[in-house]
Amino acid sequence: MATKVFINLPVKNLDNSKQFFQDLGFSFNPLFTDEKAGCMVVSESIFVMLLTENYFKTFIDKEICDARLSTEVLIALDAESADEVKQFVTKAESLGGTIYAPAKDHGFMYQHSFADLDGHKWEIAYVDMSQFTQS
Template identity: 35%
Template sequence: MAKSIFVNLPVTDLDRSVRFYEAIGCTRDARFSNEKAAAMKWSDTVSFMLLTHEFYATFTPKQIIDAKTTSGALIALSFDSRADVDAVSEAAIAARGRELHGPEDEGFMYSRAFEDPDGHGFGPFWMDVDAALAGMADAREPAAA
């Protein structure tokens, strides 16, 4: 098995959350889904495991936060274009997500931000890596005397 990431998220309404994650491009993996959890594949190596609060609580003795009022993580999602960032953000908003900020364009990077219905934060972005690295190299150059 390739190295993979499974992001476990507590959700209050599993069916609503499945619909939201499908709207932003995930596909449900029925092999790892039931009435307590849904495996939502983002890519070949990244999945979001949506877990009811009761099931999530079996993995930790800690209190489950209310992600609408407390930040526990911000999940950045890379895309191939600015248009893809806009498309997923608009899909998230249409699927009962909440926009956290509209388009931010730094030239070499373009981003937006939204929350799922439970308040988990996502930052879709596109980046021209070569331009970003060139800008960082320029910033490290000592100023001419």
């Protein structure tokens, strides 16, 4: 059984992408970060490998999807509150990310989305677990 998740994303400019995510509050594991890759720490068990496009191509047998034109993945992360969702997405936009969908309030869940510098789509969501009955 897997114990860690590594999401691999191609990026056009590794330094710019690392700076974008550092400014959003993420750190990078220096053991797995070099001129070809940045290992972004999301949690103890979740990591996002930002890989230069040339390095990313060494792992695949097809062309890289242009995330600005097509959606290849939607990465969803949880938040502690609806306010945290709002603040995170607002900060992402101020750092050069783009909002691609309006915020959605479902009562029990608040979510909002942005695309990073390379067009990869991220969704931040708060789920109010108190609205679910425990059995």
